[in-house]
Every structure is written in structure tokens, then in C-alpha cells.
Amino acid sequence: xxxxxxxxxxxxxxxxxxxxxxxxxxxxxxxxxxxxxxxxxxxxxxxxxxxxxxxxxxxxxxxxxxxxxxxxxxxxxxxxxxxxxxxxxxxxxxxxxxxxxxxxxxxxxxxxxxxxxxxxxxxxxxxxxxxxxxxxxxxxxxxxxxxxxxxxxxxxxxxxxxxxxxxxxxxxxxxxxxxxxxxxxxxxxxxxxxxxxx
Numbered sequence: 001x002x003x004x005x006x007x008x009x010x011x012x013x014x015x016x017x018x019x020x021x022x023x024x025x026x027x028x029x030x031x032x033x034x035x036x037x038x039x040x041x042x043x044x045x046x047x048x049x050x051x052x053x054x055x056x057x058x059x060x061x062x063x064x065x066x067x068x069x070x071x072x073x074x075x076x077x078x079x080x081x082x083x084x085x086x087x088x089x090x091x092x093x094x095x096x097x098x099x100x101x102x103x104x105x106x107x108x109x110x111x112x113x114x115x116x117x118x119x120x121x122x123x124x125x126x127x128x129x130x131x132x133x134x135x136x137x138x139x140x141x142x143x144x145x146x147x148x149x150x151x152x153x154x155x156x157x158x159x160x161x162x163x164x165x166x167x168x169x170x171x172x173x174x175x176x177x178x179x180x181x182x183x184x185x186x187x188x189x190x191x192x193x194x195x196x197x198x
Contacts, residue, residue, distance in 0.1 A: 029071070031063055043070035050074065075140040083136070083143070085110040092129065092147050099169045104151035111136065119180060120146045122153040129154075138179070145176030 028049045033056040043052045052070050054063060083091070089109040096104040107127035115121060115132040122129050129150040135143050148170050156163040167173050 029067060031067060033058070041066045041070060043074055045074065072139040072141075076137050088131065088147075091144070092151060095144055095148055096151050099148060100151060100155065100166065104154040106151065106154060109147070120150045122150040124154055124157055127154065138183075141172040142176045142179050145170060145173055146180075148173075 029052060030049055031052045031054060033054055035056045037053060037055040039055065041052070041054050043050060045051075050071065052067050054066055058066070088111065089106070092106055092109045096102055105127070106122075106129045109129045109131070111133050112130040113133045115130065116134070118132065119135060120129065120131045129147070131143070131146055131150070135146060145167075148167060152163055152166040156166060
């Protein structure tokens with residue numbers, strides 16, 4: 001997202017730089033407050049830092065909520081733009097190394113367009129993992145969760161306690177599952193006539 005220039009008199013207020021949630025793709029976050037900014041919030045990457053621009057009047061809780069929202073939006077834009085099959089396979093390898101000590105080694109990882117009722121699938125006998133194209137554009141932590149879910153199936157075929165213990169290592173499992181459940185629930189809501197692009 002392009003940054004909007006800060007036009008306030010004097011130097012904009014800045015919060016302390018902090019570490020982002022894991023999986024956000026940046027090493028630090030800097031929040032800049034502006035008295036001229038009334039309602040809009042924007043964010044952009046600057047090297048390994050994420051800059052979030054917010055109105056000066058926002059509370060600490062609103063700031064935290066908006067930082068999280070903007071990190072998700074940036075991550076979604078970046079994953080949509082950057083992840084082809086080769087990058088997806090590389091990401092799976094890094095996730096396996098980080099969370100499963102490299103024990104889950106797929107033979108192939110790729111996007112597919114024929115999975116409309118599931119987010120991903122794994123064939124342990126072949127070592128192949130397929131992710132639904134519907135995940136493209138979702139936040140990175142959601143894609144990472146689905147990749148880890150399928151990687152875990154290379155180690156444990158079913159969804160028993162041992163399987164879920166493997167996924168407990170990923171700190172954003174519950175958040176990612178909640179995100180995906182929200183997407184499914186939103187798809188089931190009735191849409192007013194003319195509200196959907198057909």
C-alpha cells in the first residue's frame with residue numbers, strides 16, 4: 001500500500017518500534033501517529049521494517065488492532081504477488097525445518113484449481129501436497145498453517161492427538177483456523193441480489 005505523506009505540523013508522533021507477530025514477514029514495526037490523519041490507516045514496507053500510519057487520537061487498543069489488520073493486508077498482497085509453485089515448495093521446506101526438524105519432506109508442493117471444498121490435500125504415499133488456489137491472496141500465516149497441516153500428514157496420516165500436537169508448535173494455528181472458518185462462514189451467508197459478481 002502506498003504511504004500517504006504526513007502533513008502535520010512538527011514531527012509525527014512515533015510509537016516504539018516492536019517485533020511483529022511471527023509470520024508477518026517483517027522484522028520490526030514502526031507506528032507513526034499524525035494529528036492531520038482523521039480516519040485512514042495505511043501501511044507499507046521499508047526494508048525489513050513495516051511502517052503503519054494512524055490518526056494520533058487512536059487508543060493503544062485500536063493501534064494494536066489496526067497494526068494486526070494492516071500486517072495481514074500487506075502479507076496477503078505479498079503472498080498473492082510472490083508465491084508460485086517453486087516458492088511454495090521452498091516455503092514448505094523452510095516450515096518443515098522450523099517446526100518439524102526437517103522430517104516432513106514432500107516430493108511436490110503446488111497450487112491447484114480443482115479443490116473448492118478443501119484448503120489443501122496430501123497424498124503421503126506419493127509425498128505430494130496440493131493447496132487450493134483460493135488461498136492465494138490470504139495472509140501468509142494462513143498459507144503457512146495450511147502448508148504445515150499438510151506437511152504434518154506426511155508424518156501422521158490422520159487427525160488424532162499426535163497430529164494436533166505437531167501443529168501446536170506453530171503459534172498462529174488457532175488464528176489461522178479462525179480466519180479460514182470465517183471465510184467459510186462468510187461464503188454461506190445469504191447475499192443480496194446483485195451483491196455478487198457472477
